[in-house]
Amino acid sequence: MALSLLTPMFKVERDEELCIQCKVCMRQCVNGVHWYDEEEDRMRCDHKKCVGCHRCVVLCPTGALTVKKYPLEFRENAHWTLDYIRSIYLQAETGGILLTGMGNDRPYPVYWDHMVLNASQVTNPSIDPLREPMELKTYLGRKPKAVEIKNGKLAEKLPPQLELDVPIMFSAMSFGSISLNAVKSLAQAARETGTFFNTGEGGLHRDLYEYGANTIVQVASGRFGVDPDYLKAGAGIEIKIGQGAKPGIGGHLPGEKVGPEVSATRMIPLGSDAISPAPHHDIYSIEDLRQLIFSLKEATNYEKPVGVKIAAVHNVAAIASGIARAGADFVAIDGFRGGTGAAPLRTRDNVGIPIEFALAAVDERLRREGIRNEVSIVVGGSIRNSADVVKAIALGADAVYIGTAALIALGCHLCQKCNTGKCNWGIATQDPYLVKRLNPEIGARRAANLIRAWAHEIKELLGGMGINAIESLRGNRLMLRGIGLNEKELSILGIKAAGE
Amino acid sequence: MMITIDASGLHYRKLNEQIRKALATGATEILIKNANGQRYIGTGISGNQRIVIEGTPGSDLAAFMDGLEIEVMGNAQDGVGNTMNAGRVIVHGNAGDVTGYGMRGGELFIRGDVGYRVGIHMKAYKEKQPVIVIGGRAGAFLGEYMAGGVILLLGLDLEPGREIVGNFCGTGMHGGTIFIRGEVEPYKLGKEVRVVEPTSEDEQFIADYVARFASYFGDDLSRIVAKPFKKLIPFNKRPYGNLYTPY
Ligand code: SF4
Ligand code: SF4
Ligand code: SF4
Numbered sequence: 001m002a003l004s005l006l007t008p009m010f011k012v013e014r015d016e017e018l019c020i021q022c023k024v025c026m027r028q029c030v031n032g033v034h035w036y037d038e039e040e041d042r043m044r045c046d047h048k049k050c051v052g053c054h055r056c057v058v059l060c061p062t063g064a065l066t067v068k069k070y071p072l073e074f075r076e077n078a079h080w081t082l083d084y085i086r087s088i089y090l091q092a093e094t095g096g097i098l099l100t101g102m103g104n105d106r107p108y109p110v111y112w113d114h115m116v117l118n119a120s121q122v123t124n125p126s127i128d129p130l131r132e133p134m135e136l137k138t139y140l141g142r143k144p145k146a147v148e149i150k151n152g153k154l155a156e157k158l159p160p161q162l163e164l165d166v167p168i169m170f171s172a173m174s175f176g177s178i179s180l181n182a183v184k185s186l187a188q189a190a191r192e193t194g195t196f197f198n199t200g201e202g203g204l205h206r207d208l209y210e211y212g213a214n215t216i217v218q219v220a221s222g223r224f225g226v227d228p229d230y231l232k233a234g235a236g237i238e239i240k241i242g243q244g245a246k247p248g249i250g251g252h253l254p255g256e257k258v259g260p261e262v263s264a265t266r267m268i269p270l271g272s273d274a275i276s277p278a279p280h281h282d283i284y285s286i287e288d289l290r291q292l293i294f295s296l297k298e299a300t301n302y303e304k305p306v307g308v309k310i311a312a313v314h315n316v317a318a319i320a321s322g323i324a325r326a327g328a329d330f331v332a333i334d335g336f337r338g339g340t341g342a343a344p345l346r347t348r349d350n351v352g353i354p355i356e357f358a359l360a361a362v363d364e365r366l367r368r369e370g371i372r373n374e375v376s377i378v379v380g381g382s383i384r385n386s387a388d389v390v391k392a393i394a395l396g397a398d399a400v401y402i403g404t405a406a407l408i409a410l411g412c413h414l415c416q417k418c419n420t421g422k423c424n425w426g427i428a429t430q431d432p433y434l435v436k437r438l439n440p441e442i443g444a445r446r447a448a449n450l451i452r453a454w455a456h457e458i459k460e461l462l463g464g465m466g467i468n469a470i471e472s473l474r475g476n477r478l479m480l481r482g483i484g485l486n487e488k489e490l491s492i493l494g495i496k497a498a499g500e
Numbered sequence: 501m502m503i504t505i506d507a508s509g510l511h512y513r514k515l516n517e518q519i520r521k522a523l524a525t526g527a528t529e530i531l532i533k534n535a536n537g538q539r540y541i542g543t544g545i546s547g548n549q550r551i552v553i554e555g556t557p558g559s560d561l562a563a564f565m566d567g568l569e570i571e572v573m574g575n576a577q578d579g580v581g582n583t584m585n586a587g588r589v590i591v592h593g594n595a596g597d598v599t600g601y602g603m604r605g606g607e608l609f610i611r612g613d614v615g616y617r618v619g620i621h622m623k624a625y626k627e628k629q630p631v632i633v634i635g636g637r638a639g640a641f642l643g644e645y646m647a648g649g650v651i652l653l654l655g656l657d658l659e660p661g662r663e664i665v666g667n668f669c670g671t672g673m674h675g676g677t678i679f680i681r682g683e684v685e686p687y688k689l690g691k692e693v694r695v696v697e698p699t700s701e702d703e704q705f706i707a708d709y710v711a712r713f714a715s716y717f718g719d720d721l722s723r724i725v726a727k728p729f730k731k732l733i734p735f736n737k738r739p740y741g742n743l744y745t746p747y
Contacts, residue, residue: 087747096745222621223602227585228546228566255738267604267625268647272737273674277645281620282579282598291539291559295582298516299544299564345747420746 005089008047008070012056018064019043025056025065030422030434053415055424087345098345101418101428103245103337103381103404106349111356111489112388116498118479120466127468129459135469136455138164138399140236140376141305141329159329160305162216162236164399165194166455167470168389170447171334171380171401172218172240172309174202176253176262176274177341177418178407179435182427185410185443187211192444193451198401201240201251201276203265204230216307219296221250222276224266228299236305236329237296239289241280244338244381247311247352251276252342257421257430290326297327305329312336312358312381313351317365324366324375331375332401333358338381339404341428342419355381356395360493363396363475372475386457395493396475409450410443503527508534512558516540523549532557537577542570542587559596562589565606578615581608584630590716594636603630603649611635611717616666617644622676624648633713640666643732644690647675652709654681654724669693670732674739678732679706681724689732692739698731 012033021043026034031049034056036042050067057065074082087098120126127134141161148155170186177200184207190197191214198216199208203225208215217234219226231237242248253262253274263270283289289308296306307330308323310316316333323331335355340348359379366372379392380401389400408414411425418428426438458470467473481498482490490497503522507515515538522530528549532541535555542551546566553572562570563582575593583602590609597615600608605628613636620641622630630649635656642665643651655664670678671690679698689695698706706729714721 090745090747094745097743098747099744100747223583223604223623226564226583226602227604228544228564231544231564252740263625267628268623269625269675269737272647273740275621275645275647275672275674275740277621277672281617281641281644282582282601291579295540295543295560295563295579298513298540301520301544344744417746 002093004093006048006086006093007072008050010050010052011047011068011070012045012050013066013068014043014045015064015066016042018062020062020064022061024059024061028055028059028424030424030431051415051417052413053417053424054413099342099419100345100348100416101340101342101420102414102416103339104349104352105416108336108354110382111354111485111493112382112384112391114483114485114489115356115391115480115493115495116483117387117390117394117461117465118481119464124466126466127463129456129463132463132468134459134462135471136166136458138167138470140164140307140378140398142375143373145373160236160303162196162305162330163194164196166451166458167393167397167399168383168451168454169195169216169378169399169401170197170406171332171338171403172198172200172216172238172243173403173407174200174218174253174341175205175208175265176200176202176257176430178428179423179426179430179438180205180207180261181435181438181440181443182407182410183208184440185438185447186406187214188440188444189447189451190214192448193455195451196235198238199225199234201225202253202262203267204233205261205265209233218309219292220276221278221280222274224268224274224276227267231296231299234304236307237300238307238309238332239280239292239296239328240309241283241289242311242313242334243309243340244311244334244336244352244355245340246343246347247313247336248278249344249347250278254421259430262430286322286326289323289328293327307332307376307378309334311338311351312353312355314353316353316358317361320362320375320377321365321369321371324371328375330378330398331362332378332380333362334401335379335381339407340418355379355392357492359392359395359397360477364494367475386454387461389454390458390461390473391480393470393473394476394479396477398474405450406447409446410438411446501527502529502531504531504533506533507536507538507555510538512538512540516543519551520545523547542568542589562587565589567606575612576610580610581606581632584608586628592717597639600630600632600651603632604628605630608632609635609713609716613637615639617641619643619646619649619651619678621645621647622649622651624676631709633709635713635717635719637662638665638669640668641671642666642669643673643676643678644668644670645672645674646670646678646734647673649676650705651676651678652681652706652713653678654710654713656681656719656724663688670734672739673732673734674737675734677702679729680732681727681729684730684732692734693732694735696731696733698729702729702731 139161142159186197201220215234220240309332336352376398423429537558539558542562560579566585578596594612616639670693
């Protein structure tokens with residue numbers, strides 16, 4: 001093989017004083033960084049192979065390991081940073097499209113961090129959520145413009161709704177892009193916390209049918225695993241048009257990851273590529289989208305809400321308006337920070353817009369058109385903590401999707417190597433040896449803990465604002481103020497500056 | 501038990517409600533008269549009953565359908581058999597675009613022509629092997645991204661100057677087979693497919709399906725098989741395997 005010009009990304013340091021040569025690190029690192037040198041009777045490592053996933057660091061029984069950024073400095077250059085130099089070396093060696101995992105990691109502004117929340121002082125009392133009831137219940141689905149009551153009952157049946165105990169759901173992650181144990185963890189956690197997980201476009205594994213009441217089944221362009229049982233299994237259906245990590249691009253699960261279980265779940269032959277074309281070839285317009293929405297409603301007897309997921313792109317407000325008019329019960333918008341099992345690097349890092357802007361624009365547009373009640377808004381692709389959730393809801397979201405945060409709860413260390421299928425944490429992999437590392441019961445507990453913790457924090461924040469139901473925060477932008485934003489940004493977000 | 505439904509003036513939702521109700525109450529055959537563009541007939545329905553349609557059904561006929569047999573005495577519109585799971589649709593006239601899109605099982609027999617993007621992303625798994633038989637010609641992008649199953653394109657009674665298939669046939673194809681009766685010019689094919697001669701097993705398969713086609717539509721079998729078929733298959737299961745570099 002020709003000489004590679006790539007230098008290591010990480011440096012693995014072993015404290016020889018502490019190391020007891022137990023070889024745990026060697027067994028845990030699927031990248032083959034650690035090895036035992038018999039001649040010298042000591043552990044050694046190949047820094048070049050390290051991806052910085054911290055598996056060995058966490059599992060070393062004596063705490064002997066440290067992983068650092070490789071201390072090799074190019075001559076300082078604000079334009080030609082390490083990443084750009086490395087990617088040229090790589091492409092010069094292979095001629096390939098750069099493929100990566102997880103979400104956009106570039107230093108674009110994070111608008112959540114430029115918004116602050118309000119709290120009550122003196123004039124309207126705050127509420128103590130520990131002593132007083134606090135409502136987080138959220139219903140996703142089309143709401144009628146007005147309700148008519150006859151004999152103490154609703155005169156007309158409400159359109160189908162998804163009932164959430166907390167306004168947080170697990171976003172679409174397919175079995176294939178993540179392991180079955182990871183999906184099971186999320187399914188179980190969704191059931192425990194009264195929310196939903198989403199199958200992604202990977203079909204529904206037979207072990208997961210029991211979680212149907214907490215499942216949103218996705219229908220994407222590849223239609224993998226989509227049959228009548230699948231459509232009926234979930235509580236809701238989501239048509240996937242796009243995702244934040246790769247707007248305008250289809251999905252592609254390489255044949256190596258299509259093992260017996262993935263093959264059975266997607267209903268495709270063993271080892272064949274699972275290609276989801278960029279568009280649905282039966283959808284070239286809002287009218288066509290309407291046709292698929294109603295096709296799915298017909299197929300499920302109008303009993304389930306049908307939503308549409310799109311990536312946040314320039315015209316998102318107009319597109320969302322079209323989606324609402326096409327009859328969708330909810331629209332899920334995925335911001336440009338949204339994660340993925342695999343996406344072309346340049347698309348991930350350069351296509352799409354921040355979810356904060358997209359959300360504000362969509363909510364505003366739907367309100368102005370008088371159709372906000374006709375569709376619920378779910379946003380994802382950047383939610384990192386409960387304060388982000390609260391800000392999203394104040395900006396107009398009905399609920400949020402979390403993907404990356406959920407995987408971090410399961411142990412992900414954000415090494416961004418999901419596309420390689422060699423996830424040392426048993427999450428983004430189909431290798432049975434690695435998948436075993438994630439115990440679905442422990443995973444479920446951790447993911448459920450995260451949701452519960454956030455729910456408590458959301459209640460605290462609401463109480464501080466003197467609000468006792470999440471419903472009263474929805475679209476209540478007066479609760480937000482901007483910091484360090486220019487006039488244009490403030491006006492798009494529809495919020496005042498701090499101090500105003 | 502046979503039930504007749506007059507579809508004239510009925511909204512599709514009402515019509516489909518009536519169909520579901522009739523099937524639930526034990527109808528084994530339904531005759532729909534005066535269909536006039538009603539969508540989603542047979543969509544998402546499971547069973548082994550038969551529906552005969554007089555008139556023109558609307559789009560997404562038999563979408564997600566699971567087992568029924570539908571016979572359309574005239575033309576059908578777009579999306580016939582969209583993501584269909586099992587069953588059979590027999591269309592005596594033409595069918596529109598995206599016929600058999602994402603189809604995963606069952607059979608479509610179309611006597612006439614079909615539109616663009618037919619059989620896109622059909623896929624097969626184990627005993628589920630979807631088959632589309634087209635009597636006339638097909639538009640562009642036939643079998644694009646095809647991952648499994650079989651398309652049989654007969655090109656019967658082509659008017660002079662009309663070609664049997666449009667451009668980009670089999671683009672991105674990575675599984676399944678397309679049989680074309682007669683010749684197809686190389687420039688019409690996607691770069692992921694190649695043309696081979698059918699095997700004797702293929703000949704048998706073609707003969708069986710053509711025989712059924714002929715019996716459904718009262719065609720002359722010997723006339724159809726008199727012209728040899730070409731077989732299109734993908735170069736490999738991983739058309740884009742070498743395109744990417746892990747970053
Ligand atoms: S796991 Fe820790 S103690 Fe064990 S061999 Fe590796 S560095 Fe040494
Ligand atoms: S386990 Fe992860 S952090 Fe440790 S050496 Fe291997 S790749 Fe690096
Ligand atoms: S899921 Fe696994 S491979 Fe992906 S970023 Fe997290 S630790 Fe890395």
